[in-house]
Amino acid sequence: MTCRSSPSCLPSFHRSQPLASLFALLAVATISPPRSLAFQLTRGSRRILASSLPSPHSSTAFQRTPGNSRCHLSSITAQSSALKMTATSPSASCAAAAASTLASSNPLLQSWSSQPFNLPPFAEITPAHFKPAFDVAMENHLADLQKIVDDESEPTFDNVVAPYDRAGPQLGKVGSVFGNLCSSKNTDELQKVQSEMSPILSKHNSAAMFLPGLFGKINAVYEKRHDSGLNSEQIRLVERIHLDFTRSGAAFDEATQKEYAELKAELAGLTTQFQQNVMKDEETYEMVLKKEDMSGCPDGLVEAARQAAIDRNKADGEYVITLSRSLVEPFLTFSDRRDLREQAWRAWTRRGELDDDRDNLSIATKILKLRKKQAEYHGCKTFAEYQCLDRMAKTPENVMQLLENVWERAKKAADREREALEEFVKESGETLDGGIQAWDWRFYATKVKAAKYDMDETLLKPYLSLDAVTKAFFAVSGNLFGLTYEKRDDVELYHEDVNLYEVKNKDGKLVSLFIHDNFARPFKASVAWMSEYRSQTRNLPVDADEIEQIPIVSNNNNFAKGSPTLLSFDDATTLFHEGGHGHHGMLSDATYSRLSSTSVLTDFVELPSQLMEHWFEEPEVLKKFCRHYETGEEIPEELLAKLKAAKDFNQGFETIEYTSVLYSTWQCTHLIIMMILISPSLSTRSWIGLVCLRASSCVTAPVTSSTCSVLLLMPLGTMCICGPRFSMPMPLLPSRRVGMS
Numbered sequence: 001m002t003c004r005s006s007p008s009c010l011p012s013f014h015r016s017q018p019l020a021s022l023f024a025l026l027a028v029a030t031i032s033p034p035r036s037l038a039f040q041l042t043r044g045s046r047r048i049l050a051s052s053l054p055s056p057h058s059s060t061a062f063q064r065t066p067g068n069s070r071c072h073l074s075s076i077t078a079q080s081s082a083l084k085m086t087a088t089s090p091s092a093s094c095a096a097a098a099a100s101t102l103a104s105s106n107p108l109l110q111s112w113s114s115q116p117f118n119l120p121p122f123a124e125i126t127p128a129h130f131k132p133a134f135d136v137a138m139e140n141h142l143a144d145l146q147k148i149v150d151d152e153s154e155p156t157f158d159n160v161v162a163p164y165d166r167a168g169p170q171l172g173k174v175g176s177v178f179g180n181l182c183s184s185k186n187t188d189e190l191q192k193v194q195s196e197m198s199p200i201l202s203k204h205n206s207a208a209m210f211l212p213g214l215f216g217k218i219n220a221v222y223e224k225r226h227d228s229g230l231n232s233e234q235i236r237l238v239e240r241i242h243l244d245f246t247r248s249g250a251a252f253d254e255a256t257q258k259e260y261a262e263l264k265a266e267l268a269g270l271t272t273q274f275q276q277n278v279m280k281d282e283e284t285y286e287m288v289l290k291k292e293d294m295s296g297c298p299d300g301l302v303e304a305a306r307q308a309a310i311d312r313n314k315a316d317g318e319y320v321i322t323l324s325r326s327l328v329e330p331f332l333t334f335s336d337r338r339d340l341r342e343q344a345w346r347a348w349t350r351r352g353e354l355d356d357d358r359d360n361l362s363i364a365t366k367i368l369k370l371r372k373k374q375a376e377y378h379g380c381k382t383f384a385e386y387q388c389l390d391r392m393a394k395t396p397e398n399v400m401q402l403l404e405n406v407w408e409r410a411k412k413a414a415d416r417e418r419e420a421l422e423e424f425v426k427e428s429g430e431t432l433d434g435g436i437q438a439w440d441w442r443f444y445a446t447k448v449k450a451a452k453y454d455m456d457e458t459l460l461k462p463y464l465s466l467d468a469v470t471k472a473f474f475a476v477s478g479n480l481f482g483l484t485y486e487k488r489d490d491v492e493l494y495h496e497d498v499n500l501y502e503v504k505n506k507d508g509k510l511v512s513l514f515i516h517d518n519f520a521r522p523f524k525a526s527v528a529w530m531s532e533y534r535s536q537t538r539n540l541p542v543d544a545d546e547i548e549q550i551p552i553v554s555n556n557n558n559f560a561k562g563s564p565t566l567l568s569f570d571d572a573t574t575l576f577h578e579g580g581h582g583h584h585g586m587l588s589d590a591t592y593s594r595l596s597s598t599s600v601l602t603d604f605v606e607l608p609s610q611l612m613e614h615w616f617e618e619p620e621v622l623k624k625f626c627r628h629y630e631t632g633e634e635i636p637e638e639l640l641a642k643l644k645a646a647k648d649f650n651q652g653f654e655t656i657e658y659t660s661v662l663y664s665t666w667q668c669t670h671l672i673i674m675m676i677l678i679s680p681s682l683s684t685r686s687w688i689g690l691v692c693l694r695a696s697s698c699v700t701a702p703v704t705s706s707t708c709s710v711l712l713l714m715p716l717g718t719m720c721i722c723g724p725r726f727s728m729p730m731p732l733l734p735s736r737r738v739g740m741s
Contacts (some may be wrong), residue, residue: 413652580612
């Protein structure tokens, strides 16, 4: 397991255009991402996500379990016997009175009909509201499922599968808000709730999947699905739900179900802890600099570093580089100070272990062991085999074949590029101690690119303001799909920088709400992703408001805020990419929640996003919308020509950068597990280091144990990756989270 310690060890991983389509298949690899458990609820408790967990999202693309929502649910409460309490019993009356009081004071349990479009009442919600809301919502979800079990009529699609798909709408609402905020505004208070709720939600997930009598009814409908007059969509729904149950252990005996539920709960707690450790390091780390330390950095980066210092109450004349990708990656690209580049790189690659109290290495060990055990419950030798059963790739061998094919070619290209960097250094008269290191690659690649193509990407940024690129995306969306975007400044969301748009079709009909959250900030995940607060469905409870059919889609980026905010070409492409995932949610037209939006196989989910991102580089789009933020002039033809000529530069590096992670993860996971089992006395760092030596080739930078601990948890099994930055295994937090960049 390991980074092939060259380009692949660098702090963040770029999208490689020649391999853009690679991720459709690679999303099936060995191990799924460490996802926090409270999150994947969207559209109801309805599809509960398995606790072994994003993403992207992953995006999302995950193991789905009961109900219609992509949630990671599981509760220790509400056993089926308890749900059969009669409404006339004293305990039932007391419970009903308590529930009524709680609902009247908890905004998560109240009707949201007074809110525009039934949006969550963000201003009223506090972290303290979530646990009591979950308690009520989980009990109501199990009650919905118990009604299906108690129906004595013959199991049919209409009395089993359809009501199962819409069960637990309250849990879906609570879970979707919780999951999204755990990514977008995960304060210390919310993190405490997240840690507490992860195992509880996991156990609820198991309680729902193992509810006595429920799987029997699902299975009965499944067995006669082709003889019941069902249409193709209904057959697909039956098959997917049946698979959700079997992959979650519903066919196990009672004793095994109990063991499996405990295993998933433990995994839920560990993955949440892993994710929180990474986020805490990103939140708290800062490299405080003086103006002279910013030598070589473009004005936009200097301004962003100064703004970061202001946000952290630093003194005048101080600048701060955080572990936000929007700051650390440009700093590694432009800073003249090699010592500071190394310092930033080492901090970036050690996220999750910068503090002695946050040791993701030991957590990684435990997760690997549990995931192997989870696979064995299903008769699989490896977690990779278990994951591939529900992927287009089907087998680990198919994944490996693709990885081998790509790796060998990319490695040769990366070696040639490294030689070019070394030659440039030699010709410039510089002497680098140890040669080209991981923290040098971006810096010298930029120098070589400028020399070879006369291409300075900083010259592009004045034409790529966030406003201009957003307008370009809306225009392309309109031309392709007939959509228009109307901004709603009068609606309060969870942060003042977040924008809301009504999305309408060519007939003026509302088809979606679109939340655009673009800026990096404390307590926000340092990646890019698409998620949903509400997913499209026509299978609503009888008394539901019709607005509940309309999806609420969120695109999330991590741009450094400026005046104005100027984007790199890669950032602009990422905005379009996430917009492709957004279209997948906004244009969904399914009857059933379980099949709507991004509920496709995870090695397919990247297709809409990959297609959309390529529209940004079309000359017609660039020339029409990418105008200088001060003068309004059109982007020069000469600059476009240079951009095109340099497009394939450094693609060996960028391909190796993430393919090496995938390849190494795949090659070494079994070796790691074997070493853990054979030599339990070895320290975590020791066995990771040994595996690094086993896997390393094409090495130009040192392998760090931290980087490798990340590789152990790469989002390869259940998360939809796009434009990945694999050095950070960001868990899928919100519902339907896909496209994590």
